[in-house]
Amino acid sequence: MAHRPPPPPARPRRRPPRPPGKPPSGRSRDTEEAFLAGYDLAAFPRPSVTVDVVLLTVDRTVPTSAPRLHAVAYERTEHPDRHKHALPGGFVRLDESLDQAAARILRDKAGLEGLFVEQLYTFGAPQRDPRGRVLTVAYYALVGPERLADLALRSSARVHLVDVPWAGETGGPVDLLAGPGEPLPLAFDHADILGMAVKRLRGKLDYTPVGFQLLPAEFTLRALQDVHEAVRGETVNKDSFRRRMLAGGMLEATGEREPATYHRPAELYRFVKRSSV
Template sequence: MTMPGNEAAFLADYDPQAYDRPSVAVDLVLMSVVDGAPAALLAQRAEHPHAGQWVLPGGFVPMNEDLDAAARRILSDKAHLDGAYIEQLYTFGAVDRDPRMRVISVAYFALLPADRFAAALEADPALTLARIAFAPSGEDRLQARGRQGVLPLAFDHAEILSVAMTRLRGKIDYSDIAFALLPERFTLRALQDVHEAILGVSLNKPAFRRRMLDRGWLQPTGERETGASFRPAELFRHRPSPVTS
């Protein structure tokens, strides 16, 4: 089929102002487990709108920047982290999600051991690693708690955190995603603690350990933990599942 006209001529005459052009932002959900509870890295806003409230590290995407490149830039500039694996989580596009103008946010998601956040928290006093949990009222949205109590979340970032937690809870039982929250060497107790923190339930210890060992994800290191006042537990490392074609 022959299309009429010339594409170069069409593009030369095309008016990009003919359609609305909403702004696009990237927000990062950087999660860990701290003291037996899920936690996310948050930043306190210094400017309006929502000055003094808390948000996920994020920023606007320039017209000449790819989404993935913007996520990596924000990871470095706003979260003071490098080398973390991040993946797209979901796109949030409610018309009124930002009071300034129409802003569509592409959320990215990453899991990290808690010690990876130490440098970020030291570099920027506006950052905190807040514990997150579903509100006592039973609502689907999450609360974030810092040392001063419940932290008010700006924009729709409570919804973004809820989607991230739902995704994590859905994947943790059938995938090896939980190992991203652990150091290179870990005990079976630490692995179970991570699962219990994410799922919000207590798990049967023998059944959980048998299931983990049967899946072939664990590789013994031949070492035991140090500093324990009781019999030191064996240390394992993650053995990734083989890639199949």
């Protein structure tokens, strides 16, 4: 996510601070070192900073109902907002990047590595956490159904349906559902974060290959369409969808066919990085 490799450490040696007022001319290494040694970042008040991750998946295991978008939430055991559900998150360490913090949280709290992870938005309303000023840099991550099944087995995580009540792109707050029609209140401003994650995913679906992150390595065109419909919250035209996907140059036929179906089995495809453009 960072666009440049971090510069070399260049940790300045300690020097006695130089009195301000007359900035020394020239740009020699010494004067910059002296400036940095005398600089006190703690003079400005600092907020706490956390990273929260919206972990999304599409459940296609229930063949009877339309596939739905899911998010992972954990019940809080501590105040504030005790017993409400919260996104996995944690404080940012001073020696890690924000991306690394998001990856660490996914690893520690969900046991997942190597997922598609992208920064979403930073939430910083002054009163969003009653413990004090806490900013959160929100991320979202996508995981295929086969790896999420691991999570449900392994951890005590409560995996909950995301039922998105808006078909448009307004991007308002979204609460989870504990069951059909049973809202699950989210802690803090996590409903805002979840809503923005769904909005972002919807916006990226048509223009980036992000949909494949929600599928196993090989999949049918119907499965890909299910994912798109679950994310968008509405059905799409089947023929147009097939043509568009096949014309996009991002799919490669495996030559194999879907196993064990009730009906004619569909061909399996895999995602390939687009060659052109």
